[in-house]
Amino acid sequence: MTTALRRLLGLSGIRVSRVAVSVALGALTVLFGVGLMATAGYLISRAAERPAVLSLTTAIVAVRFFGLARPLARYVERLWSHDLAFRALGNVRARFYARIEPLAPAGLAAFRSGDLTTRMIGDVDALQGLYLRGLGPPLVALAAGAVCVGTAAAFLPAAGLVLAAGLVLGGVVVPLVAGRLGGVAGRRQATARGELTSEIVELLRAAPELAVYGAEEPTLERIRSADRELSRLARRDALAGGLGDALSILVAGLTVAGVLAVSVAAHAAGSLDRVLVAMLALLALASFEAVAALPAAARELSGTLGSGRRVLELVDREPTVGDPTAPLDPPTGSSVALENVTAGYASAAAPVLSDFDLNLEPGRRVALVGPSGVGKTTVANLLLRFLDPTGGRVALDNHDLREYRQEDVRATFALAGQEAHVFDSTIRANLLLARPDATEADLQLALRRAHLEAWVESLPEGLDTLVGEDGSKLSGGQRQRLTLARALLSDAPVLVLDEPTAHLDPETAAAVIDEAFAAAGDRTVLLITHREEGLDLVDEVVAVDAA
Amino acid sequence: MAAFDRRLLQRAREARTALAADAVLGTVAALLVLAQAVLLAHVAASSFDGASLHAVLLPLALLCGVVCARAAAAWGFEVVGRRAAGRILSRLRLDLVERRLRGEPASRDGAESSELAALAVTGVDALETTFARYLPQVVLAVIVPIAVLALVASIDLVSAGIMLLTLPLVPVFMWLIGRYTENRARERWEALTILAHHFADVVRGLPTLRAFNRAHAQADQIDLVSDQYRTATMGTLRVAFLSGTVLELAATIAVALVAVTVGVRLTEGGLGFEAGLTVLVLAPELYLPLRNLAAQFHASADGAAVAGRLLDLTAAPPEPAIRTPGHRAPDLRTATIRLEQVTFRYPGRPSPALEDIELELEAGESVALVGPSGAGKSTVASLLLRLAEPTEGRLLVGGIDFSAFEAETWRRQLAWLPQRPTMLRGTVAENILLADPEATFERVQAAAALADADGFVEALPEGYETVVGDGGRPLSAGQIRRLALARTFLRDAPLVILDEPTAHLDPQSAAHVAAAIEGYRGRCTMLLISHSSELAARCDRVVRIEDGKTVRALMEAVA
Secondary structure: OHHHHHHHHHHHOOOHHHHHHHHHHHHHHHHHHHHHHHHHHHHHHHHOOOOOHHHHHHHHHHHHHHHHHHHHHHHHHHHHHHHHHHHHHHHHHHHHHHHHHHHOOHHHOOOOHHHHHHHHHHHHHHOOHHHHHHHHHHHHHHHHHHHHHHHHHHHOHHHHHHHHHHHHHHHHHHHHHHHHHHHHHHHHHHHHHHHHHHHHHHHHHOHHHHHHOOOHHHHHHHHHHHHHHHHHHHHHHHHHHHHHHHHHHHHHHHHHHHHHHHHHHHHHOOOOOOHHHHHHHHHHHHHOHHHHOHHHHHHHHHHHHHHHHHHHHHHOOOOOOOOOOOOOOOOOOOOEEEEEEEEOOOOOOOOOEEEEEEEEOOOOEEEEEOOOOOHHHHHHHHHOOOOOOOEEEEEEOOEEHHHOOHHHHHOOEEEEEOOOOOOOOEHHHHHHOOOOOOOHHHHHHHHHHOOOHHHHHHOOOHHHOEOOHHHOOOOHHHHHHHHHHHHHHOOOOEEEEEOOOOOOOHHHHHHHHHHHHHHHOOOEEEEEOOOOOOHHHOOEEEEOOOO | OOOOOHHHHHHHHHHHHHHHHHHHHHHHHHHHHHHHHHHHHHHHHHHHOOOOOHHHHHHHHHHHHHHHHHHHHHHHHHHHHHHHHHHHHHHHHHHHHHHHHHOOOOOOOOOOHHHHHHHHHHHHHOOHHHHHHHHHHHHHHHHHHHHHHHHHHHHOHHHHHHHHHHOOHHHHHHHHHHHHHHHHHHHHHHHHHHHHHHHHHHHHOHHHHHHOOOHHHHHHHHHHHHHHHHHHHHHHHHHHHHHHHHHHHHHHHHHHHHHHHHHHHHHOOOOOHHHHHHHHHHHHHHHHHHHHHHHHHHHHHHHHHHHHHHHHHHOOOOOOHHHOOOEOOOOOOOOOEEEEEEEEOOOOOOOOOEEEEEEEEOOOOEEEEEOOOOOOHHHHHHHHOOOOOOOEEEEEEOOEEHHHEOHHHHHOOEEEEOOOOOOOOEEHHHHHHOOOOOOOHHHHHHHHHHOOOHHHHHHOOOHHHOEEOOOOEOOOHHHHHHHHHHHHHHHOOOEEEEEOOOOOOOHHHHHHHHHHHHHHEOOEEEEEEOOOHHHHHOOOEEEEEEOOEEEEEEEOOOO
């Protein structure tokens, strides 16, 4: 548990000084509250001895000060600690991204997409509670509790002892019990939540088919059972949470009674002034605020650690490809060859490609065809070095890809087609991805060569038109042409057209392919397709057979 | 105080007994706190007057008893509250999903499946605080201050007067600031949705980003977006926390005022010590339920923001006209289907997807629907499947208007291959059986063979028992298509609608499928949507659609 916690804190990159300020503010808030009740108790007890009002001035000023200072301290503390939590969340998100970035796409294939979403969004979000409700409260409790015990002990050592015992019970034992009971349910809840999300996403995606086949019921039943499981765990968590509350009340109440008892006894024995009895009791009563948040903190911590572990599981996956220690200079030529390549994915036993050869001389146009399956996409993954071959080598400018920096390899290729993602943003943003410093004229030229210029001009918002989730607001042909325009904008010498005619009718498909080859100019083109269009435009057709 | 959505209260009715029990438990716990205060002050005052420990043993023992009872009541309060909330939430979640599923699945109202799933799980959970804590706390916030004031007044009227003076300020501040917070919380929820969407889009597009060497640059973008989110949220919190602070200030000032006035009156001899001490110990309890309510209010404000969206979606038109009860659809083995002057508009789009469409499907004939992408071919399928209702015009089956009979009795008679079929998580066999759960394994195999799927399925290590779908064994688009086709064939329905059956298939598979479809022709009425002229040519008739309008039949019966 502690290693996971330490690693998660490392991932959040919070500065120690910020934590210290937050803890100090939290402790002051508690202590001002304790001060208010204790001085008020003293004030009333002293007043009951009917002294001159003037002699109460100090106590009256103290009561007023604590009354004003406490809400202010609380306000500043809450702002400060929330800011801290959000900073931590931002850091976690960015660092998390940096870690999974080298994994995509080959390293993430083993997760269900709904589950992956929960891990990446929900679990990462849940980590914001790590400091706010998990780590802060124990530190505050320690600081404030120590001051309370010290003060009580200064007046009556026995009262200090009873209070110390009560605070340790309420601040350590009770949270541990509550945390242990809630922890298991909390972890399972995170899992159950991911499961339920997956089921719902799947059901909604398949909704029309399920409606037509009248098969809603069995699928709904799966959701109901996932929901029942989540509800069951939530109920168990409630039992544990309620138990924590109950034990806290019990410990606090009995401690106050204990402090009261030893004070009464000390006063009867003459070792304690009578004005201090009520003061000590009220001090003890108020000081339990220091540990009040701890059972919830323990539960939060174990729940958050469940989320945290799921995040770490992703973060811990080692990228299968890396940069060499002494990389070659960027390639000057662009001849590419797969030589005797065998390749596959860790999740599958059999290789997808074996002893495969492919030659892409500069300026050559090659089509990769074959039955539906993963072989063709694997070639693209190998070229872009998302995947390393298990046998043979992929050569660029006569050197193994593994001898170059990954960025230099990828700068050689520009990807277009169905497999290229279209981001839910503007046309402009999608294009600029390929070359962020492109001028307006560059963009126009790329659009013209992809036969999109007239269409973009006809749009009221032009280049700033939003394209929707994965280009959902574009027609199939427009989407393919947009990815082509983006690829043309980059300076890469090799154009990879991965399924550029998917989802297109034959006329549109033929037009898109013709235009793509015309626009490619003297670049090397690798066309990956399962269709006939464009095969007459290439120099060579290579078939990928099932391995 | 709060602008609380009435519809949420209606939801709460489902667990009203549990919620009422919860409020009672909470009230008992609060009254025990008052008893505790009285006993504590009594013991301290007795000691002040010189009593020995022995003399106060009975009140001390009573104090311990009260503490135990309080603990038990508090436990019950938490457990009962959460159970009640759990029941309501689970209901809400299932309603949302079911409503979505049984409504018009083809007409979207802007909520995408990932957003819906987030709402149904995380969004619904955000309402737990609302039901488990906030609602019972509302009752406590009314009952407890009255009890405290009554008790204090019975001891010392002046202190009760001081408390009464500060009390009305509290709800006023809470109301003012609470309202403001709610709007901000709604904005924050939207920001959160956008943020989640952005992050998901970036992660889905990672391979592309990496291919263009832009993955590193996106890390900065994520940092930037997170930072904007933090700034926006902190803005909300600065205001949200202010109301809590105002409340707490009122509470601490009142305690200080009571302490100081009681102190001064004690020196004058106008009040006894025990009375004064009891009032002081009771003073913070007056504000505690209100402060708890404020804390829950801010926590449940997030929930309320989600709730609006959630309730909008569950309260959508209850049951669309699509489900007219009573009448059974005519037997499609003999009935003719006619689309008369049918127009269809997607909500929010200016131009219709279909305009004045005329189409006739005679029992047993096969018709190919051809035309360029986006011409409206799949929309015709959606209408026939009753996944959407025509905006204008009529659909007649055997001369009877389509809306006159139950969707189920109609759908039972058809099979459909969608353009992008979905594999559910489960085995290959289960996925095919979706079309007819009663079918024998032999029939599943036969259907797979007919769709040319038997070869690759049998080559899988676990054959028909291989788990596919999300998280299962990945399948290529062509493989998914063939399994879905097997599903369609297993149905053995009188009307079969095939939307692009050979797209994404290699020529050999496509030929197999075309042959299978050819073998099927005549066994049922068939509407074939296709780009493939070869496939279309095998049908009895070819109808062309362009720009949502029918262009008359191009080719007359081949058979």
